[in-house]
């Protein structure tokens with residue numbers, strides 16, 4: 001018997017459900033990412049229409065499989081992509097404090113990088129003294145008074161929980177520190193200009209478990225005074241230290257919510273597949 005058209009046995013793969021838009025937040029925001037897209041100079045669209053709140057003085061983790069756009073999104077927040085010609089931003093990243101659009105044409109990328117500090121995967125201290133590493137951002141801010149710089153360097157090193165280890169060798173080379181100490185020094189360097197947001201791009205992936213635990217403790221402490229956004233491949237880390245988690249896939253923000261909700265009852269099937277280790 002010839003099957004009728006309606007009885008065909010062929011199946012087509014169901015399209016994945018659309019991303020879930022973040023729910024309105026009741027807690028104070030530090031910034032809002034609105035309808036944000038990013039295009040690399042070769043025309044590749046790495047971020048697609050992302051809307052995401054960034055909670056004030058909380059830790060937001062960005063997770064997702066390799067190549068989903070985590071680092072691209074993070075680097076957009078402090079205009080790192082401006083260092084390469086031809087890259088393009090669309091949309092807005094608004095700082096709540098004064099309404100500045102960080103990716104707008106009027107925003108000076110150098111000033112944005114003081115308001116939004118960044119620490120990378122591999123510790124990258126300048127080949128200078130410990131003191132000069134931390135003072136660097138203050139000098140960019142135009143601060144020249146020695147006493148002011150000394151006080152700010154001490155405060156930043158204390159905030160980064162490394163003061164006790166370096167206070168007697170501030171003029172020694174940063175390169176003589178251990179990897180974990182170098183990473184905390186880089187955090188101090190980012191903190192010295194007193195940024196509103198601290199971006200951390202897989203800050204512990206080059207560190208051993210003890211140095212990792214120190215940085216994780218530090219991040220939680222820091223969130224009392226500065227907003228933190230962290231990219232991590234380590235889901236236990238995201239679950240341990242963040243208040244909100246953003247799951248990205250193929251350049252889209254698929255799901256955003258309280259970290260405990262994302263890890264225990266994700267709403268989107270792609271989030272569930274990722275956190276249960278089925279891909280990525």
Ligand SMILES: Nc1ncnc2c1ncn2[C@@H]1O[C@H](COP(=O)(O)OP(=O)(O)OP(=O)(O)O)[C@@H](O)[C@H]1O
Pocket residue numbers: 040041042044046064065066067068069070071072073
């Ligand atoms: N300079 C570049 N020019 C063009 N495309 C790029 C560039 N850098 C990254 N991409 C592409 O943009 C997409 C997002 O990359 P991105 O590094 O942001 O992903 P990721 O989620 O951080 O990955 P990983 O976890 O592996 O670090 C990828 O498809 C990547 O190939």
